[in-house]
Every structure is written in structure tokens, then in C-alpha cells.
Amino acid sequence: MQIMNEGESGGKDDLLGLLLESNMRHTDEHGQSSLGLTTEDVVEECKLFYFARMQTTSALLTWAMVLLSMHPEWQDRAREEVLGFFGRNKPEYDGLSPLGTVSSCCNLLSAPFFLQNFDDMVQQNVPARSVQVTMILSSCTLRLSRSAGRRTRWRSAATYPAGVVVELPVLLIHPDPDVWGSDVHEFRPDRFAEGVSKAPPAFFPFSWGPRTCIGHNFALLEAKMALSMILQRFEFELAPSYTQYS
Numbered sequence: 001m002q003i004m005n006e007g008e009s010g011g012k013d014d015l016l017g018l019l020l021e022s023n024m025r026h027t028d029e030h031g032q033s034s035l036g037l038t039t040e041d042v043v044e045e046c047k048l049f050y051f052a053r054m055q056t057t058s059a060l061l062t063w064a065m066v067l068l069s070m071h072p073e074w075q076d077r078a079r080e081e082v083l084g085f086f087g088r089n090k091p092e093y094d095g096l097s098p099l100g101t102v103s104s105c106c107n108l109l110s111a112p113f114f115l116q117n118f119d120d121m122v123q124q125n126v127p128a129r130s131v132q133v134t135m136i137l138s139s140c141t142l143r144l145s146r147s148a149g150r151r152t153r154w155r156s157a158a159t160y161p162a163g164v165v166v167e168l169p170v171l172l173i174h175p176d177p178d179v180w181g182s183d184v185h186e187f188r189p190d191r192f193a194e195g196v197s198k199a200p201p202a203f204f205p206f207s208w209g210p211r212t213c214i215g216h217n218f219a220l221l222e223a224k225m226a227l228s229m230i231l232q233r234f235e236f237e238l239a240p241s242y243t244q245y246s
């Protein structure tokens with residue numbers, strides 16, 4: 001803040017700069033006591049962006065490496081696509097849209113789908129430190145919570161008193177065979193071959209509504225860019241020591 005006051009940082013090109021600028025402008029106009037971004041708010045927003053951004057996209061890319069290693073035919077298809085469009089050149093951000101296979105993989109992997117072995121693992125008491133369990137637990141969104149700010153009627157189905165917390169178990173809804181078919185647990189990026197807009201409404205890895213993920217488009221762009229550049233440079237496979245529980 002002091003640095004910005006002293007004019008040592010342009011600051012407006014990054015998130016912190018924008019937040020601080022908004023905070024300073026608001027304080028200048030309305031004083032410290034009014035509603036607006038306080039310094040604590042700025043700190044909390046930065047923490048939110050850090051966690052919301054890092055864990056999610058890194059889980060997506062981690063799963064991409066694992067699943068494409070398990071399914072080399074999809075890895076080859078995705079690589080051919082990237083090389084066909086960009087060769088060995090760095091992919092262009094605005095040229096990523098035609099990458100159908102890479103996009104389908106990223107869409108599929110933005111949701112926690114691959115849980116076919118989860119029940120088995122729990123029953124077998126597989127230790128929590130096992131690679132797969134850890135990855136599942138640190139996967140993208142597992143559940144969404146909303147609390148009723150006031151007494152709320154949901155269609156004619158139910159009325160919730162103020163304070164009730166409604167949980168949407170994304171982890172259970174996404175791999176629902178009634179939505180995707182009995183092969184729901186198979187790695188099939190072609191489910192999104194016609195684009196994510198044709199996906200069933202039960203697919204909502206980035207949530208819906210006013211509190212939807214603010215980084216949705218950025219996350220997919222970043223993931224497609226990273227995956228394309230990895231595919232251009234590397235072929236990857238699982239280490240022989242990798243343990244699969246089935």
C-alpha cells in the first residue's frame with residue numbers, strides 16, 4: 001500500500017494492484033469506515049484466489065498426466081492434434097479453441113469422475129497416504145455448500161429456515177450412471193466431443209449461478225495451454241511402481 005502511495009508500482013496489471021487501487025480509491029472517496037474493500041478484504045481475496053486457483057488447476061493437470069498415461073491411445077490422439085495445429089511452435093492463446101480432444105480431456109478432468117475404485121479402497125483400508133487416495137481427496141470440487149440467508153422456499157418442494165446449509169455433493173452427482181450411462185467410470189473424453197455446452201446440467205465442475213467460478217474460462221485456457229505444451233515435448237507413462245487398486 002505504502003509502495004503504491006509512493007508511486008513505486010504501476011500495480012494495475014495484476015490482481016493485487018487492482019484490489020489495492022480499488023481499496024485506496026474507496027477510502028479516499030468514503031473514508032475508512034464505509035463499506036468497501038478493507039485491507040483485510042484485500043488479504044482474504046488474495047488468499048482465496050491463491051487457493052481457488054492453485055489446487056484446482058494443478059489437480060486437473062495431475063489427473064491429466066495420470067489418465068493419459070493409463071490411456072496412451074488418447075495421449076497419442078491429443079498429441080497428434082496439438083502437433084497438427086501448432087507443430088513444435090508455442091501454442092497461441094487464441095488458437096486453442098479448435099483443439100477438440102485436448103479440450104474434451106480438460107473438461108472431463110475438471111470434474112471428479114474417476115472414483116470407480118474409491119469404495120474398494122475404503123473397504124480395503126488403503127492408507128490415506130496412498131497416492132491415489134490423496135489425489136482423489138485433493139481433486140477439484142468435491143461438494144458445494146450454500147446457506148439460506150433467510151427463510152427460503154424452493155419451488156413447491158421444500159422450505160428452508162434461515163441458516164440451513166444445503167450441500168451439493170458434486171463428488172456423488174458427477175459420476176452418476178443415470179446421467180452418463182453404465183460406463184461412467186471409463187475414461188472417455190469423447191463424451192464432450194460436441195462441446196461442453198451439450199453436456200447434461202448435472203455436469204457443473206465450476207458451479208452455477210452468481211457464485212460460479214470466476215476463473216472458469218481462465219482455468220480451461222491455462223490447462224489447455226499447459227497440456228498442449230507438455231504433449232508437444234513429452235511422452236509419459238506411469239512408473240512401474242505405481243499401484244492401482246482395483
Ligand code: HEM
Nearest residue numbers: 052053056057060110140141205206207211213214215219
Ligand atoms: C479446474 C479448475 C477450477 C475448478 C474446477 C474451479 C471450481 C470452482 C467452483 C466449483 C467454485 C464455486 C465454489 C462455490 O460455489 O462454493 C469456484 C469459485 C471460485 N474460483 Fe474456481 N475453479 C477452478 C479454477 C480457478 C482459477 C484458475 C481461479 C482464478 C484465477 C479460480 C478462482 C475462483 C474464485 C475467486 C472463486 C470464488 C468466486 C466467488 O465466491 O464469487 N478458480 N471455483
